[in-house]
Amino acid sequence: MNVPRGPGRTEHLVLPGVLTAEQAARTVAGITGIQRPDGSIPWFTGGHLDPWDHVEAAMALDAAGEHRRAAAAYHWLAREQNPDGSWYAAYTDGVPTDRDRETNFVAYVAAGVWHHYLSTGDETFLETLWPTVYAAVEFVLELQLPGGEIGWKRAQDGSWPREALLTGSSSVHHALRCALAIAEEREDPQPDWELATGRLRHAITGHPERFLDKSRYSMDWYYPILGTALRGEAARQRIDEGWDRFVVPDLGVRCVLPNPWVTGGESAELALALWAMGESDRAVEILRSIQHLRADDGLYWTGYVFADQAVWPQERTAWTAGALLLAVSALGGDEATTAVFGGERLPTGLLEPAGDPCC
Template identity: 75%
Template sequence: MTGGRVTGGTGPVAVPDVLVLPGVLDPGQAAATVRSILAEQRADGGIPWFTGGHLDPWDHTEAAMALDVAGEHAAAEAAYRWLMRHQNPDGSWYSAYTDGVPTDRNRESNFCAYIAVGVWHHHLATGDDTFLEQVWPTVSRAVEFVLDLQRADGTVAWRRDEDGGVPDEALLTGCASVHHALRCALAIAECLEEPQPDWELAAGRLGHAVAGHPEAFLDKDRYSMDWYYPVLGTALRGAAAEERIRRDWDRFVVPGLGVRCVSDRPWVTGGESAELALALWAVGESDRAVEILRSIQHLRHEDGGYWTGYVFEDDAVWPEERTTWTAGALLLAVAALGGDEATTTVFGGALLPTGLADECCAAEAR
């Protein structure tokens, strides 16, 4: 396998200092969490949610990024090569696979775009120009599939159905993630000297919609991801990001337990909590980011993995699954706080291309 063998899930893992954070992960705990992801990775490179569970392209990529942070570059590359082999002719991936077989043939825009985030992170972590050139056609086709779903208002429809239809609907969380992916795709294009002016315009229009036009999206306000994703996806920074975080903090954050998935349910989830921590780091709120990460250690299992969520009114873990993407999101948040260069570059956003606003967006901004 190009890039070396995939590390086994039970062998020793030497973790870098960036994955050590007092009160969250000591070296042994960090190594165990990395092993929990490696233990789930299949021989073909795929990373399902858990043993026997399905794989989706977004969470698969999130876990791969965490492996790169841990120095498990061969395993991460194997995950990206899985995507290269399973890409559909139109540039998409299906929404779910079990044992490599599609089990949900819808194609979601943010799932398909996220490879650009992972590939750019992998290149920054490894400096592997050869692999970047090899994966470029895959990234390019994925971006073109996604931009074929961009609507007149700059938003991106959230999926193409199995029958080829496209719901005339956009999701704020998904579009914020796509915006981030387009910026990373542009960084890859710049590195390879492959100018993409259409992508620049698309990224600018989408970022404008995410930052300033909530009416363009389906109302999912009760979901915490719609709260913090415009920040995590780099569309909001500065005072606007700080105000957004402040506005709904008390609605979603449960002190000492983590972040609610939805505002009206007594359910905190590790993935949302870790992602909020990453967004907090990105806007200079590192102390609160650490506080959030410490608050979800009750989700940690002795094997190093993390339960997906906890229903605090019932004092019950739910669902009873430890997901690779929950562990991956936590490792990425810790890595950002630890100053890992690839992670801070990708999620900080300051060094990513911004895209170009069209004339209508520019006039509105004035």
């Protein structure tokens, strides 16, 4: 099918030093130019798609008022969903190219569907996508470990390592809260999901030993905040502890230590996490620092190796642009984006005992 272009809006995506209205419109057009006629959004034209980044780009389209295009992206997921509720880790031209099923990739549809509903108020859409969200959440929770953390993938042969990733579990935590919000809106309680969400938050905030050690990666640093598990003083301490290790002044955020490589996606996501914890000034500082990654077509290069003064890899991805637009949208006060990423209005699941550093 051909996806019609909707009446986009970019006035709330203006942020001095980051985006003008014209630049925002070019960035949105860059994402829509990558979207395929069937609604799917690969990393770049001719590239592969993964379900998580597909959803991130779709949320950016909603933030820009491209609601019909965003809806087409979610309907693509509904059509491609596996019978067990999952999606494969990668698709190229609609054909699966990696048949592992990663739990954070699968769960994230809930965040996108809730964001689209808040952006549009489209109750028919919410009812239509509810079976998709329900099946995805049920698949993910089958891989919850006894400590509350989420096993990170199910392999093609059905096996799954009893291992969890902090970044992935933090993203799943956020998605579960959005799924609970959908269930609440539909007056369809899901007590098992509430229990699972509480157990997961308890693992994220209090038991780092339950996750594989990926502390070299900046995502493990900020994702407990972006995933809405950490707020308040615990979040501030975590950011301050890692700031000098991961943030390169005037260039952005390192993807992984000790590599001299800053990336636009991680930088924009950190900015969104900073906004969520009330650090808007630092969020704007980070977004301004990655303007060197902006290309003439409005998209953003994935990363920059500052030791070599070289852009690498040679790709401009829809999800990098999407992450930046979502961060700017939150800073601009877009109601749907602030509700989804702020977390204050999302159900918390089963509350943990007093003293746990949660929301």
